[in-house]
Amino acid sequence: MTPFAERVLTLEAEGAYAVLARSQALEAQGREILHLEIGQPDFATPAHVSAAGIKAIQAGQTRYNPPAGLPALRQLIAREAGRQHGLEFTPSQVVIGPGAKPGLFFPTLALIQAGDEVIYPDPGFPTYQAMIAIAGGVPVAVPLREENKFSFDLKAFDAAINRRTKLIVLNSPANPTGGVIPLEDLQHIAAKAQDFGAWVMSDEIYGRLAYDGNQVPSIASLPGMPDRTIIVDGFSKTYAMTGWRLGYTIMPEKLAERVELLLTHSIGCTATFTQFAGMEALTGPQEQVDAMVAEYQRRRDHIVAGLNAIPGIHCLIPQGAFYVFPNVKSFGRPSSEIARRLLDEAGVAALSGTDFGPNGEGYLRLCYATSVRTIDGALEKMAEFFQALSA
Helix, strand or coil: CCCCCHHHHCCCCCHHHHHHHHHHHHHHCCCCCEECCCCCCCCCCCHHHHHHHHHHHHCCCCCCCCCCCCHHHHHHHHHHHHHHHCCCCCHHHEEEECCCHHHHHHHHHHHCCCCCEEEEEECCCHHHHHHHHHCCCEEEEEEEEHHHCCEECHHHHHHHCCCCEEEEEEECCCCCCCCCCCHHHHHHHHHHHHHHCCEEEEECCCCCCECCCCCCCCHHHCCCCHHHEEEEEECCCCCCCHHHCCEEEECCHHHHHHHHHHHHCCCCCCCHHHHHHHHHHHHCCCHHHHHHHHHHHHHHHHHHHHHHCCCCCECCCCCECCEECCECHHHCCCHHHHHHHHHHHHCEECEEHHHHCHHHCCEEEEECCCCHHHHHHHHHHHHHHHHHHHC
């Protein structure tokens, strides 16, 4: 007799953490490993943000606070997100969580019943499929195509959406591809969502990490969409605050009430002092964010040029986030084998595209939120590895 509920039997480890564990085991044996697997900034949290968190702890801000978050932070987020999206949000639409993942899971739990279909991107962030399964929904993968700069395959999307579709999950800029969904594609998706009465969850955690002077459009800003869109965002990527665990979700007020109850009975509340740090992040100087984005763009250009110089590899220039998704199909090997051998034989930790879904076959994901020195070392080892693989 199986002791576990079915809802957890299909859950798998997130690829990045699994590869990190293997990398660290090799390092414990004395191997030098170049880490391109974990998607987190290598920058420190801005000093003024850390100071605000420390000051809050010293002032005794270590007690319970309302489950949906501090009213002052919710008001700030409503104002700043409203300015960014050209909309008017109220604090009651904002729910704070310990990271952005509760903002993915809890609205899904609040909306999806057994048999409801949920469209999500493939390749895409592994949590999407996990949260759909936990909620009892039917996951419906829609491919992201390289020829579309890794936007949705709209023909496949049109074939997938139907009256059973309850939720559409979008991620732009995207993990793992770095792709940005163009406005015309968002308009198409929005029209279909309204036609079929579907909700849209827009994961915008990388929204400020866009390059070449471009702005990332949000489906929430399109006509008819504010009342059916859930915006998921947070402080981890923009402000290098991954370990602070601070995220937020913006949604229609009635849904926010349900999500707040789920928070109440699971998490309780998000740490008070981290929310004070979040307020400082939003209201304080933004120069370090701008500097990080500029540095990421420099690293992006560097790693893309280096990858494209390796015979057999083709790599698009990503428009956002801090990942590249090079095409390695010419080598005729499964992506999982290539990623495993890159680590074992070359000491380069990368992820298989299939860690993000079946449509990631033929690709690798590399994170360039690391030093140029590390990138150069990895490129050199990869060039040697792929030359040997071709031979």
